[in-house]
Amino acid sequence: NAGVTQTPKFQVLKTGQSMTLQCAQDMNHEYMSWYRQDPGMGLRLIHYSVGAGITDQGEVPNGYNVSRSTTEDFPLRLLSAAPSQTSVYFCASSPRTPNYGYTFGSGTRLTVV
């Protein structure tokens, strides 16, 4: 049982480039979310999804897009990378809502130069 799998683990982008961070879970969880972790700021919610075909914005959605075409996958797209998007990104899933407790992926460390 792999849980939540994130790829890649590390990525360096140039300003203006686009890329997709991948997230997949094999627990049949309905709820999936993306957070970014910055020093001294805890984790901030970017986007979340309560099921296939349904997504919504979190606290810091600007510059990011998501889609949820299947229950298993929830990719995060950076449209035009900026240095302010340098961060560690975590994908998390839960059976239905965060009240059930999250299972987190191991993270993607992104540097934008």
Next chain:
Amino acid sequence: GDSVTQMEGPVTLSEEAFLTINCTYTATGYPSLFWYVQYPGEGLQLLLKATKADDKGSNKGFEATYRKETTSFHLEKGSVQVSDSAVYFCALSGPSNDYKLSFGAGTTVTVRA
């Protein structure tokens, strides 16, 4: 909006010392409260949770009691080990929105042998 505030670190302790990390929250109604732990180089893991007032969550020797009167959810452990060195995050969910989990800034704990 709903938010949590936790004590700033870093906290450095000797093995077998008593650990307390303070967490207070602001929310209307009765949120669910959580403690997550992040070991070096890993994603976050759910440590314990409480969903209503006076509930006590416990796991791995850690405890936290949901105190409505003081809007607090302090984390405690009676005798820490080197393996408890990690970053600890307090978090809340709801009641205004069950689909968003709000995290505190995190407290870094280092336990020395």
